[in-house]
Amino acid sequence: MISVVVMAGYQNKREVKRYSKIVAENYGEAFIESGYKPLREFTIYDKGQTVSKPLIQFTLEKLFDIDEVEDIVIVGHQMLLEQKLGDVLQHAGKPCVIINQNKPLSEDIMMKYNIVPGKVKHNSITGNMIKGYDACMASSKTKHALFAAADSPLTTREFIERFIEKSSAYLASSAIVVPVTIMKDKTDKLNRHPLRLINDTPNPLSGYTDAQGRHGFRLSSLLLANPNLFDLNAVDMAYNLRKLLNPKIQIRLFKITRNLGFSNVYSKYFMKKDLSITDCEKITSMFFNGHLSILPMDGEEASYDYDGTEKEYRLINEMLEGPA
Numbered sequence: 001m002i003s004v005v006v007m008a009g010y011q012n013k014r015e016v017k018r019y020s021k022i023v024a025e026n027y028g029e030a031f032i033e034s035g036y037k038p039l040r041e042f043t044i045y046d047k048g049q050t051v052s053k054p055l056i057q058f059t060l061e062k063l064f065d066i067d068e069v070e071d072i073v074i075v076g077h078q079m080l081l082e083q084k085l086g087d088v089l090q091h092a093g094k095p096c097v098i099i100n101q102n103k104p105l106s107e108d109i110m111m112k113y114n115i116v117p118g119k120v121k122h123n124s125i126t127g128n129m130i131k132g133y134d135a136c137m138a139s140s141k142t143k144h145a146l147f148a149a150a151d152s153p154l155t156t157r158e159f160i161e162r163f164i165e166k167s168s169a170y171l172a173s174s175a176i177v178v179p180v181t182i183m184k185d186k187t188d189k190l191n192r193h194p195l196r197l198i199n200d201t202p203n204p205l206s207g208y209t210d211a212q213g214r215h216g217f218r219l220s221s222l223l224l225a226n227p228n229l230f231d232l233n234a235v236d237m238a239y240n241l242r243k244l245l246n247p248k249i250q251i252r253l254f255k256i257t258r259n260l261g262f263s264n265v266y267s268k269y270f271m272k273k274d275l276s277i278t279d280c281e282k283i284t285s286m287f288f289n290g291h292l293s294i295l296p297m298d299g300e301e302a303s304y305d306y307d308g309t310e311k312e313y314r315l316i317n318e319m320l321e322g323p324a
Contacts, residue, residue, distance in 0.1 A: 003069075004136070005129065009076050105120070152304060155221045175291055200277055221302055256287070260286045
């Protein structure tokens with residue numbers, strides 16, 4: 001059995017404005033999200049009728065149907081989530097709790113998880129992550145929990161169940177297990193480019209490879225983690241670096257990897273083009289001070305997250321609706 005923490009946090013208006021500017025300057029896309037993203041309505045066809053659902057509900061309904069899921073904790077805007085999802089959660093069939101992301105981090109939580117005072121904001125990714133974990137059943141047993149993003153409506157029940165099953169072999173040796181989805185073509189259906197890596201794992205992979213034999217990967221909406229086994233103080237920095245949106249972020253990443261002893265990481269990726277899955281595991285394990293395992297998986301749709309652009313909203317809606 002496994003606990004699930006659904007990450008449904010939100011940014012303040014200043015952060016949204018800054019991010020929308022980065023998206024416009026680096027991607028040339030219009031950022032349309034100005035409300036609470038987890039409750040943005042998307043549509044599907046159900047029994048010949050068009051049905052609208054909040055973004056987060058797509059993920060929750062799949063979790064409700066998975067027998068291995070023991071309990072669910074949602075971290076986000078508590079009042080809005082309760083108003084919109086109250087009836088849905090009553091029929092979950094398993095314990096579901098909503099935690100307010102603005103709830104302060106207690107001294108007990110700070111000490112229990114070795115949070116450095118002033119390093120982690122209470123409503124940051126790390127703050128939400130640890131509040132959610134501390135409220136779930138896994139925390140009392142110091143076990144791994146499944147963390148799921150609230151913004152990936154195309155992630156399937158089958159993908160979640162397959163990841164839970166496959167990750168069981170890594171739990172004894174890994175603080176974090178990250179599933180990455182294998183790209184079948186040069187770009188995905190949202191026209192996004194993947195991270196290209198050499199597959200030096202024992203597992204053969206299918207899909208498009210470039211001239212150097214690299215497969216394409218993107219992060220999925222899931223990860224399995226035990227916050228007792230790695231440095232939580234590093235999570236916010238890793239989250240802020242994840243998209244490499246501009247040259248400033250790329251330079252910062254270069255400095256971090258150099259300080260970790262990987263001075264040639266840019267050369268390996270852009271020039272030699274031989275950066276591998278194992279290389280990335282070594283870098284991230286040192287960064288988090290806890291072993292991180294990367295698990296390549298089929299299931300490209302699990303990487304289709306809605307960040308808030310008009311293009312994403314239109315294309316994800318089209319994929320959800322399917323053929324007319």
